[in-house]
Amino acid sequence: MLITSPANPRVKAIAGLRRRRVREQERRTVVEGRDELALALDAGVVPELLLLCPDLMADGVLADVLARAEALGVETVHASRAAFEKAAYREGPDGVLAVVPTLQRRPEELTLPDDALVLVCEGVEKPGNLGAMLRTADAAGVDAVVAADPVTDWGNPNTVRASKGTVFSVPVAAASAEATLAWLDGHGIPLVAATPDTATVHTDVDYRGPVAIAVGTESTGLTEALLERAAHRVRIPMAGRVNSLNVATSAAIIVYEAVRQRG
Structure with a gap:
């Protein structure tokens, strides 16, 4: 699946997780960046969704991330640069973003x-x-x-x-x-x-x-x-x-x- 529009509902839903109220209601948050995602996966986190932008990813990164996602059965969606940058929360994104369960622990x-x-x-x-x-x-x-x-x-x-x-x-x-x-x-x-x-x-x-x-x-x-x-x-x-x-x-x-x- 390829998302091209920044107005896509899934893109807007991910962008909405920047707000704490939304994160707490949905019990979801965002992990952005290849290194951050790799550490989360190593810790046993299973993402609900991976949003990837091949245009922003370094050589070899796409295959590596896709292989790990496939092993976990995680849904993977590709996005155009414009759509991905709408969902991303940091400047200079590297094309890797995941929606994961929040850490709400006492x-x-x-x-x-x-x-x-x-x-x-x-x-x-x-x-x-x-x-x-x-x-x-x-x-x-x-x-x-x-x-x-x-x-x-x-x-x-x-x-x-x-x-x-x-x-x-x-x-x-x-x-x-x-x-x-x-x-x-x-x-x-x-x-x-x-x-x-x-x-x-x-x-x-x-x-x-x-x-x-x-x-x-x-x-x-x-x-x-x-x-x-x-x-x-x-x-x-x-x-x-x-x-x-x-x-x-x-x-x-x-x-x-x-x-x-x-x-």
């Missing part, structure tokens, strides 16, 4: 090891920061990432893109801050809260054993609810004039300190 649905390392992101607004933290979590072997009181959703196409598809390889969940704290308490996982308002440096805390590292928004940081329940409050030493780092950078620094200690 923390209690996660399976954790006894010495779980968890990253909690409270109220983080920017999909790019969430995506960057997922890449860190994937690289560091974090067991789960939980969005507490999320402002954006894990299915946001920009989160998927910024994560390079690791949103499918790292167990993720979303819940209110209170529900997240109750879940951590139920698993006996102490919380380490990142904040500039403490004398304790992040390297002075023992991260061995089960532990959750919490980071908040760059503008206001973690809420009092999480700070009050934290077993430790830690700061990253700052030698310059600014008093905070990008939240994804802060998460990476503390997570890798935990990885270093855990061996």
Whole structure:
């Protein structure tokens, strides 16, 4: 099947998934890009639909993607450049786009090891920061990432893109801050809260054993609810004039300190 018109109903339906309300109602989202799709497939995701534009694809990519789609029995639709660019959400698309089920999971649905390392992101607004933290979590072997009181959703196409598809390889969940704290308490996982308002440096805390590292928004940081329940409050030493780092950078620094200690 070849779609040539940007006004095609299927193209418009895919473009509609840019809106969170639509994603949540339909429980679907979009994965765009060959690398992101490959990682999603490796993680066991089965797309509902593949939209491909041969005119935008590099040599050899079409055959590779088609072979994987055929093996999974996924419906594949070709689109003209104009139609594909209408469905795509990023500039300079590479001609590969998939519609996949969304990641709507609660923390209690996660399976954790006894010495779980968890990253909690409270109220983080920017999909790019969430995506960057997922890449860190994937690289560091974090067991789960939980969005507490999320402002954006894990299915946001920009989160998927910024994560390079690791949103499918790292167990993720979303819940209110209170529900997240109750879940951590139920698993006996102490919380380490990142904040500039403490004398304790992040390297002075023992991260061995089960532990959750919490980071908040760059503008206001973690809420009092999480700070009050934290077993430790830690700061990253700052030698310059600014008093905070990008939240994804802060998460990476503390997570890798935990990885270093855990061996």
